[in-house]
Each structure stands twice: as C-alpha cells, then as structure tokens.
Amino acid sequence: MKIQIVRDVLEANDQLADQIRELSKTHHVTLINIMSSPGSGKTSLLEQVIPVLQSYALRIGVIEGDITTTADAERIARFEIPVSQINTEPFGGDCHLGSEVIMPALQQFDLNGLDLVFIENVGNLVCPAEFDTGANHNFVIISITEGEDKPLKYPLMFRVCNTAIINKIDLQPYLELDVGILEKNIHQIHPDSRILKCSAKSGENIDQVVDHIRKLVNK
Amino acid sequence: MHELQIAQNIIIIVNEELVRRQVRKKVREIALVIGQMRAIIPETLRFSFNIQKKRHTQLEESELLIRENDIVVKCNDCQHQFKIQEPQFYCQKCHSANIEILSGNELYVDSIELAD
Numbered sequence: 526m527k528i529q530i531v532r533d534v535l536e537a538n539d540q541l542a543d544q545i546r547e548l549s550k551t552h553h554v555t556l557i558n559i560m561s562s563p564g565s566g567k568t569s570l571l572e573q574v575i576p577v578l579q580s581y582a583l584r585i586g587v588i589e590g591d592i593t594t595t596a597d598a599e600r601i602a603r604f605e606i607p608v609s610q611i612n613t614e615p616f617g618g619d620c621h622l623g624s625e626v627i628m629p630a631l632q633q634f635d636l637n638g639l640d641l642v643f644i645e646n647v648g649n650l651v652c653p654a655e656f657d658t659g660a661n662h663n664f665v666i667i668s669i670t671e672g673e674d675k676p677l678k679y680p681l682m683f684r685v686c687n688t689a690i691i692n693k694i695d696l697q698p699y700l701e702l703d704v705g706i707l708e709k710n711i712h713q714i715h716p717d718s719r720i721l722k723c724s725a726k727s728g729e730n731i732d733q734v735v736d737h738i739r740k741l742v743n744k
Numbered sequence: 745m746h747e748l749q750i751a752q753n754i755i756i757i758v759n760e761e762l763v764r765r766q767v768r769k770k771v772r773e774i775a776l777v778i779g780q781m782r783a784i785i786p787e788t789l790r791f792s793f794n795i796q797k798k799r800h801t802q803l804e805e806s807e808l809l810i811r812e813n814d815i816v817v818k819c820n821d822c823q824h825q826f827k828i829q830e831p832q833f834y835c836q837k838c839h840s841a842n843i844e845i846l847s848g849n850e851l852y853v854d855s856i857e858l859a860d
Binding site: 526527528529530531532533534535536537538619620621623651652654655656676677679680681684712713714715716717 | 746749750753754756757758761765767769776781782783830831832833834841851852853854855856857858
C-alpha cells in the first residue's frame, strides 16, 4: 500500500526561519548571515566593519557559530557589543547553523536595542547554504587564496548569497589567481550577485563593504 | 554532512505521518525527491538513514528510494527552456541572465510504501 506524503524535508527549519524574519521585522533589526570556507576571513571582516558601523551609530549584535571554541566570540566581544555564542558539539560539531539554534540565540538579545545582527556561520561552503537561518541577507566571503573555481564547485552557496565579498586582495602580488575569472565565475552562478573586493587585513575597500551594509540596514 | 540531519528529518516526517494516519504496519520504502541543486549525495544520505532507521521499529526494514531531479531552467527573455548540465546559470541561447529555475530545488518526502 502506498501513502502519498509530499512534505518538504526542511519544513521545520524553514518555518522557524520565517518566524525569525517576523521577529526581526517586528523589532526593525536586519539579520545578515555570513558564510565562507574556514579561514576566509569572516571574523576578521567583522572586526573591520563593526567599529566603522558603530561610528554611524548602528547598534550591532553578533551570533557566533564557531565549533567548540569561543575564540571568535572573544575577538568580537572586544567591541563591547552583545555576542551570542552557539557551540556545536565538541569533536564532531555540526556543520551549519539551523534556524533552531539561531532563534534562541536571537532571543538572548534585547532586540529593541539593536539595528543589525550578524550571524557568523560555521566555516563550510556546503551545508550552511542548505539551511535557511532566517537572515534577511546572505553574504559569502571567498578569499583569493581559495582559487577561481570555488563558485563553480559550490553553486548552491553562491546562488543563495546576493552579496559575494572577495577577501585578502592584498595577497594578489603573491598569487597567480585571476580575480576577473573569479568574478566571472560568481556571476555565472548568480548573475545579479553584488561583488565587493577588499582586504580585512589591510583595510582596503572596507568602506565599500560598510556602505553596502548600511544600505541594507537602511538607517 | 548535512545528510545526517536530512536523514533525521525524513524519519521525523514519516513517523509523524504514521501516527497521524494511525498506521501500524512497517514501512517498506520511502520515496524521496531531491533536486540536483541541493548538493546532497545519495550514498551519504542512504548511509545516514540506514544507521538511524534501526532505532525505529516501523522503519527498521525500510529503504530510501531516491529520485533525482535535473536542474531545468527557463529564460524569461527568449522563453528557451533547457536542462543545466554544468554550473552556468544563464541562457544557452541568448545568454540572458534573466532565468528562472523550474526544477532542481526539490527536497521532499513524496510517498511511503507499506509492507504487506
């Protein structure tokens, strides 16, 4: 006997993600989910943009999704902003942040006192793309040491992100990578993707990233 | 590794349906539809499912039947409809980027087959 079911496998995650969007809308908070491979510069980029965004009087919170350690949360806490740390399991941590961990993390904040919350996802170009966090905007960071082909190898990630930040451009003199080809590959996957190029180390073009974020926050 | 949680979700959904419909028979097969866009490896999903199903009496003998959907897109400028073989999301005919994904994003439990 056959029973027809037709239920989305990620329905529970997606429904909770919708509730997160409702919650952030009610409190006029913008959620930006930042994804990348490990070591592409998610935390470093946040360290660069947070003080500048603060200088524009934006009130910021960060949800840190690092596996096992609190190292990233400690780096961010220096800015005296609320940080909510999600630790996935030690020695076998989860590979992404689902909406079921974002919701409680978000509820720890006084949302009326915030304009913008960054979600620093787990470093991984596969799984995080699959799970809607409830964020209003998805960013992917790709550093130029990773090679030009990554957008083609991880198309879902580059499809779900409307903003692609090419990081570590200060390393260009030491690399053979052609940034033009990398940009072309990103646009091949997502023709409308907004591409920004910067160095979270030297600070080059960080102002462009900040301007872009300020437009998304709309305050 | 997201296959682990996806396998878990499949089990939750099927168990919910069995309770809701008051079915007490064992499940023989679970038909699943996965679009190619979802980056799910069928072997990994099956492996994760087969480990987890053992904890559920009604599912312990069930098998996953996976149907994979190709990525099919339509160009909104020239109306050309085609299957994407390589990760290139623009029209093969007029090169427009104004394309719409018709299928390939699916990830759902389609049906279950009960044992006799």
